[in-house]
Amino acid sequence: MGAIAVLLLIVLIGLILFLLAIIGIYNALVQLRNQADNAWSQIDVQLKRRHDLIPNLVETAKGYMKHERETFEKITEARSQAMGAKNVADAAKAENALTGALSKFMLVVENYPDLKANQNFLALQETLTSTENKIAFARQAYNDQVLLYNNKTQMFPSNIIAGMFGFRKRDSFEIGEAAQRETPKVSF
């Protein structure tokens, strides 16, 4: 009688510990997934900030750069394409085109000392540089989070819980890495 009661107690305690472990792993997975979602939304915030910045930048620079209509047209076009993109793949492509157009613009600016002396433009240039960096760092942070999350969904024992509750592997943000590394060509 006593022995059975002790055995039952041990089983019960074991069961409770097991359940607690499952709850712990589940919560960790949810937390990681939310962090990845949050990192993803950060990218969107920064992209939106870049869209808002461009008209201002073009307006300030236009007066100084009379012979660079083509550059401005490319930027404006890439911006409207990026803003009108319907799905993620299109958006990624358009945003990369915009990044390319902007970095080309920054190189062209070097030929206009008057513009570079304009305080207003210098402030805009710093904001643009920072926004570009923020986009890159937001992607980096998203990839870091996805790596953490994916590791958790694939490693034992959390992979069992992940399979049971449908925590799927996520893709990291790799699109356009190649396009970014390509240095923009400038014709003089």
Place this chain on the structure above:
Amino acid sequence: MWQQIHINKRNSILLLLSMGLVLAALGYIIAAAIGGSPEAGWLGILIASAIWLIMTLVSFTSGDQILLASSRAAPVTPEVHPQLFNIVEEMKIAAGLPKMPKIYIINDPAPNAFATGRNPQNASVAVTAGLLTRLNRDELQGVIAHEVSHIVHRDILFVTLAGVLLGSVVLISQVFLRGMVYSSMSARRYSSRGSSRGGGGQALLMLLAVLLAILAPLFTQLLYFALSRRREYLADAGAARLTRYPEGLASALEKIAQQDIPMESANQVTAPMYIANPLRGKKYLNLYSTHPPIEQRIRILRNMSQGASLADYEQFYRSVTHKAGMIPQSALSKETVSIRPPSTEKTDPSSLNQIRAMGDLMRKVNGFKFLTCPCGVILKIPPNFPTGKAQCPHCGHVLSVS
């Protein structure tokens, strides 16, 4: 993965415990010596704990404010230095901090920086005016990434806790030793009293207490500094990984090392918080160094040409310092972290412009207003300027100060 690094958590806890033991032992021996019995020693531990508890509570509620105020750091708005705010936000995004750290500028020409707070939600970053005017964008990013790494690694909490323990030990030792000097002076006057009770046992205890009161602060400081050196390396590794550009921090450290101006507002307790030792003079590595030799830190970062992951840092940490590994194996995941190209903006201002920029920055921190006259002259109006109008000394145009 670096979010997983609860770097040296065990070491830190051991260290804090041993500092706590020193504090308890100090309290016990002093009280036993004064009271003349081992029972009084327990009361001593109680008093020491109470002092520690009060100091910890104070430092948890307003420790960062006290530190920032004693370092003469002033809170600033983004208009004072937009680039600094941008870079801090970039690093906040890269590190995934839940909240933007509060930003302070210290009006000091020596280039340096530190982070404080008790957790990532309540963190502050302070940089000197000298740092802001000497570094270019990539370098400043490296320094901010180093400070943000301290925040992510919870070093700011550790430094607060260890600093409080160190402070308690120093406080109790000082009070006891000074009390000894006074009481021995008065004891000489009333020499007939006091020698009758206690005897040899108490004299021995007294000797022990004096010895401990002298040695304990030194010993606790050694413990404190040993771990703060390691934390500097770890923050460097974190900064390289965050920015994907080790050269930025390396070249910032090089510029900081070139400057030999000691910081006026730094002291022994706050020194380990800074990115580079603010109290120059003794550059050789000894037990009392709060920071690893800056040349070694630069060399490790410069060697990282293949990648910016923690594993890359670890590899060159071993080859440069000839020491065993620093980052635990579990934290070194197989990841390739490629290095990004430097930013296009690389204008290093000339030294004369630097001095001028530093003066302007300090004025902005102090609340000066900058007005541009239509003739091109910039008027710098102090915050206590009496009238609402200022006349341009060049063209006579009257500007309104609002």
